Amino acid sequence: MGLMTFLRNRAGYILIGAIGFAIVAFLVGDAINVGKPFWAASQKVVGTIDGEEINIDQFGPKVEQSAAQFKQQYGGSGNAQMQAMAVDNVWQGEVANVLLGKEYSRLGLTVSSDELSDLIQGSNPSPLIVQYFGNPQTGQVDRAQVLNTFKQGYKDAKVRPQLQALEAEIERQALQQKYSKLINNSIYVSTLEANDEYTNRNKIANFKYVALDFASLPDATIKPTDADYSEYYDNNKKRFENPTETRSLQYVSFSVNPTKEDTAAVKTQIDKLAGDFKSATNDSLFSVVNSDVKVPYAYLNKGKLDAAVDSVVFNLPAGSFYGPKLSGNSYKLVKVVDTRFSPDSVKASHILLNPTQLGGVDKALKMADSLKALIQKGASFATLALQYSTDGSKDKGGELGTFARGQMVAEFENAAFNGSPGDLKVVTSQFGVHLIKIEKQIGSSKVVKLAYIEKNLAPSNKTKDAAYKKASIFLNEVKDGDFAGVAQKKGYTVAVADKITPTQGFAPGLDNPRQLIRDAYEAKKGEILDQVYQMDNSFVVAHLTDVRPKGSLSLDLVKKEIEPMVRIAVKGKLLKEKMDKALSGSGNLTQVAQKIGKSVLPIENMVLANPVIPGAAQENKLVGTVFGSQPGKLSKSIVGEGGVYAFVVDGFANPAPLANTYKQKEAMMQLNAQRSLGAAFQALQDKSDIKDNRVKFY
Numbered sequence: 273m274g275l276m277t278f279l280r281n282r283a284g285y286i287l288i289g290a291i292g293f294a295i296v297a298f299l300v301g302d303a304i305n306v307g308k309p310f311w312a313a314s315q316k317v318v319g320t321i322d323g324e325e326i327n328i329d330q331f332g333p334k335v336e337q338s339a340a341q342f343k344q345q346y347g348g349s350g351n352a353q354m355q356a357m358a359v360d361n362v363w364q365g366e367v368a369n370v371l372l373g374k375e376y377s378r379l380g381l382t383v384s385s386d387e388l389s390d391l392i393q394g395s396n397p398s399p400l401i402v403q404y405f406g407n408p409q410t411g412q413v414d415r416a417q418v419l420n421t422f423k424q425g426y427k428d429a430k431v432r433p434q435l436q437a438l439e440a441e442i443e444r445q446a447l448q449q450k451y452s453k454l455i456n457n458s459i460y461v462s463t464l465e466a467n468d469e470y471t472n473r474n475k476i477a478n479f480k481y482v483a484l485d486f487a488s489l490p491d492a493t494i495k496p497t498d499a500d501y502s503e504y505y506d507n508n509k510k511r512f513e514n515p516t517e518t519r520s521l522q523y524v525s526f527s528v529n530p531t532k533e534d535t536a537a538v539k540t541q542i543d544k545l546a547g548d549f550k551s552a553t554n555d556s557l558f559s560v561v562n563s564d565v566k567v568p569y570a571y572l573n574k575g576k577l578d579a580a581v582d583s584v585v586f587n588l589p590a591g592s593f594y595g596p597k598l599s600g601n602s603y604k605l606v607k608v609v610d611t612r613f614s615p616d617s618v619k620a621s622h623i624l625l626n627p628t629q630l631g632g633v634d635k636a637l638k639m640a641d642s643l644k645a646l647i648q649k650g651a652s653f654a655t656l657a658l659q660y661s662t663d664g665s666k667d668k669g670g671e672l673g674t675f676a677r678g679q680m681v682a683e684f685e686n687a688a689f690n691g692s693p694g695d696l697k698v699v700t701s702q703f704g705v706h707l708i709k710i711e712k713q714i715g716s717s718k719v720v721k722l723a724y725i726e727k728n729l730a731p732s733n734k735t736k737d738a739a740y741k742k743a744s745i746f747l748n749e750v751k752d753g754d755f756a757g758v759a760q761k762k763g764y765t766v767a768v769a770d771k772i773t774p775t776q777g778f779a780p781g782l783d784n785p786r787q788l789i790r791d792a793y794e795a796k797k798g799e800i801l802d803q804v805y806q807m808d809n810s811f812v813v814a815h816l817t818d819v820r821p822k823g824s825l826s827l828d829l830v831k832k833e834i835e836p837m838v839r840i841a842v843k844g845k846l847l848k849e850k851m852d853k854a855l856s857g858s859g860n861l862t863q864v865a866q867k868i869g870k871s872v873l874p875i876e877n878m879v880l881a882n883p884v885i886p887g888a889a890q891e892n893k894l895v896g897t898v899f900g901s902q903p904g905k906l907s908k909s910i911v912g913e914g915g916v917y918a919f920v921v922d923g924f925a926n927p928a929p930l931a932n933t934y935k936q937k938e939a940m941m942q943l944n945a946q947r948s949l950g951a952a953f954q955a956l957q958d959k960s961d962i963k964d965n966r967v968k969f970y
Contacts, residue, residue, distance in 0.1 A: 318969055319363070321370040322960040326363075328969055334362045335970075352784045356777020359970045363775075369444070371956045376447050379454065383446045391442050393418050398442040405664075407673075417664045455952055456945040466936040472899075473881045474927035479898050480874050481919035482865045483888070484847040486840055488915075496838045504838045505827045512825040516964075518771040519792045520818035522755055524764045525781060525810045526743040528736050530729045542596045542603040542727050550593055555607050555723035564602070565726040570682055571614060571689070571719040581606060585720060595725075607723040614677075616715030618688045621653060621670035623707040624663035636705040640698045643707050647696060653709050662704065674714065684708065743804045743811040751800055755815040771820065774967035783808045786970065792816050793967050847916040851909040854918070861906060861920045889914040899924075 318326045339358035346354065376382075383391075391398040397405075397413050405421070406413050425431040505512070530538070545562060552558040556569040567577070574586050580599035588594060588608045595605035623643060627636040643660065647653050654669025665672055677685060687697040687708050697708040731739075750758045759766045769779040774793055779785045788805045795801060797819045805812040820829060854867035865872045875885065883895030891912045901907060903921045910917045930936055 318966055319366075319962070319964045321367055321962050322374065324370050326366050331362060331366070332969075334365075335359050338362050352786050353777040355970070356775060356786070359777075359966060360775055363964070363966060367957070367962065368953075371953070371960060372448065372451065375956060376451065379451070381447055381450050381454075383443045387446065388439065388443055391446060392422070392439070398445060400438060400442050400445065404438070414664065414667055416667055421664075452949055455948050456941075459941050459944050459948060461937045461940045461944065463933055463937070466933050466940060467930055469940060470930045470936055471927065473879065475880065475899070476925040477878045477880075477895075477898050478874075478876045478922040478925075479878070479919050480861055480872050480922065481894070481917050482861060482868065482870045482872055483915045483917050484851055484868060484870070485915040486843045486847070489843045489846065491839060494839045494842050496835070496842050500838050500842050501827060501831060501834070504834060504841050505830070509824065512830055514820050514822055514825050516773055517822045518773055518820045519789075519816060520771055520820075521769040521779075521788075521792060521814045522766050522817050523769065523782070523812050523814040524743075524746060524759050524766055525807070525812050526739045526746075527810050528731045528739045529809055530731045531735050534732045534735055535729055537732060538603065538727060538729050539596070542605065545725065545727070546593075546596055546605050549605055549607065549723075549725060555609060559607075559723040559725050562727075563725040564728045565724075567722065567724040567726075568682070569721070569723065570685070571610075571612070571677065571721050573677060573717065573719055577724075578604065580604075585722065586718060602726050602728045605725040605727075608720055609723055610721040612719060613716050614689050614719045615713035616717055617674050617676045617713075618710060619674045619712040619714070620672050620688050621657065621709045621711060622663070622665070622672060622684075623653075623657045623661040623670050624703060625660065625705040625707070626662045627704055629662070633700060633705065637698065637700070640705050640707045644696045644698060647709075670709070674712075677719070689713075740804060740811050743813050747800070747802075747804055747813045750813070750815070751802075755800060774964070775970065782812065788812065788814055790967055790970075844911040844916060848909050848911055851916045851918055855906065855909060858906065861918065864906070864918050885914075891917070894919070
């Protein structure tokens with residue numbers, strides 16, 4: 273409700289949010305590949321970027337702000353994955369700021385004071401100004417409001433740093449835009465390239481083929497040799513470049529989910545609570561004190577609660593009590609305090625008075641009553657709003673537009689939804705004293721006011737202790753033995769968390785894995801991690817099974833995982849020999865098919881841009897060879913993704929000449945520009961020395 277209060281509450285996230293979502297999302301992607309020599313790093317250095325150290329004292333608060341923004345955006349109290357996202361968001365922003373900042377300086381890119389002023393208060397403002405000051409319905413920015421905010425904000429010691437951060441981010445975005453345009457202007461697509469692209473996407477091929485499917489050779493009959501592994505590895509070395517060090521784990525999880533006894537204990541507790549709740553005199557206070565989940569003590573529309581509760585309480589009269597109801601993982605108790613039909617949305621205007629400026633709430637209320645009397649006698653609400661209101665809406669006559677329930681503070685909402693069109697209401701909220709004019713109420717639906725209690729089914733201390741004891745015994749048993757063997761003997765399931773990166777905030781089956789991952793990066797391959805780790809609903813014992821360094825992975829490290837591909841390659845060799853024999857001496861495709869006992873299959877209307885063989889697979893090599901062949905000529909054997917092929921082209925159908933070369937070139941240039949921005953940033957990283965020590969701190 274007051275713009276200055278709005279800035280105080282939200283502008284603290286401007287810097288981090290803008291870095292994370294404007295710069296990083298636009299350029300960085302997930303392309304940051306870094307090393308990790310922990311022992312060489314200072315105890316306070318999160319990492320170094322092209323020689324510049326990132327200190328935890330500055331990095332940490334940014335992470336906290338980023339995490340707060342994620343919580344605000346996605347809801348909830350945060351989790352390990354959200355925390356990891358916040359850490360990565362800030363780190364990527366630091367990388368972008370350092371590398372792009374140096375690049376801007378090298379290229380001589382700057383933003384003048386006049387440019388910055390125009391981006392803040394000019395006719396074509398920065399997207400950040402539109403975001404923070406634009407009308408949500410129209411997107412239009414009130415320049416007078418912006419000027420007033422900056423003028424008044426720079427006088428306020430608490431707001432000034434946020435406005436300075438906003439200005440700095442506007443400047444950074446402007447520099448980024450200049451850099452982007454510089455790259456985009458260097459991209460050119462020739463007429464020949466445009467015509468080739470058009471032809472490749474629209475030229476049609478008709479052909480026939482025969483195939484020997486890889487599936488025709490059972491896997492059990494294929495025994496790859498060391499030479500087969502080496503050949504496949506040598507031919508595909510690019511696939512084995514590891515962008516960052518990874519670790520793999522085996523683990524056993526010991527559940528701490530509620531037992532039947534725990535559930536029965538909670539049921540006894542909720543039954544007693546239900547009796548006390550029925551007789552409670554202060555419903556709102558009782559529900560707040562006793563509920564694990566907070567539901568506003570306000571009128572709610574249908575669909576806001578758990579479905580099992582929602583479907584019942586909206587059919588109950590005021591004064592009804594519902595529950596205990598077990599739904600999901602919790603019991604629910606509900607008192608229906610009131611029911612009524614209420615507008616779906618309201619259009620209203622207001623005049624906001626600041627009690628501090630008027631000498632206190634009492635004087636602000638008197639002022640509001642005086643203004644109300646003037647309006648009732650015929651004075652213009654809009655004129656008085658412009659003269660007296662401290663809210664940014666004053667320049668629009670106090671108009672707030674149309675809003676639904678849940679968009680305004682409770683005091684304001686109750687007045688707007690419980691009154692009638694034309695009413696003038698005076699209410700006090702955390703933002704000040706409001707004089708509200710209800711312009712219009714739209715729609716009508718049933719709403720209920722509830723006192724709500726939800727109690728989660730939680731494991732007892734006895735259950736937790738039993739699970740921890742089992743985990744501790746298992747840890748002692750495997751310290752000097754075979755992890756998987758002992759687990760199997762005990763009847764425990766061994767799970768795998770494969771290729772975990774240093775900053776990863778999640779792992780399969782592990783809901784809170786950060787400490788485990790940090791310890792894994794301090795351990796050696798084969799070690800049993802020496803503690804029991806507590807997850808949200810389990811205790812975990814883990815074993816470090818694999819360490820994969822950054823860079824080229826050796827054949828020994830990837831041998832097991834490439835076995836299926838090597839087996840396919842061996843099948844390809846065997847089936848190619850068979851197809852080559854069939855092709856030898858054959859004059860047409862029918863003869864080839866007869867020799868291998870297969871049918872000739874026709875393909876019509878194939879385009880190069882969509883090389884999928886119906887009923888088979890995506891066969892880039894086969895279709896690419898088809899488009900490079902002469903009609904009527906029997907092909908050589910082609911080893912594809914799903915088998916070995918031979919074909920004959922029946923003919924091609926060329927598209928009509930390209931009608932508009934300009935549009936084709938423009939589309940290609942836009943696509944190339946997007947790729948080029950990412951490629952340029954990747955090039956900056958590739959030539960920079962980046963060391964990432966985040967796993968030491970998070």
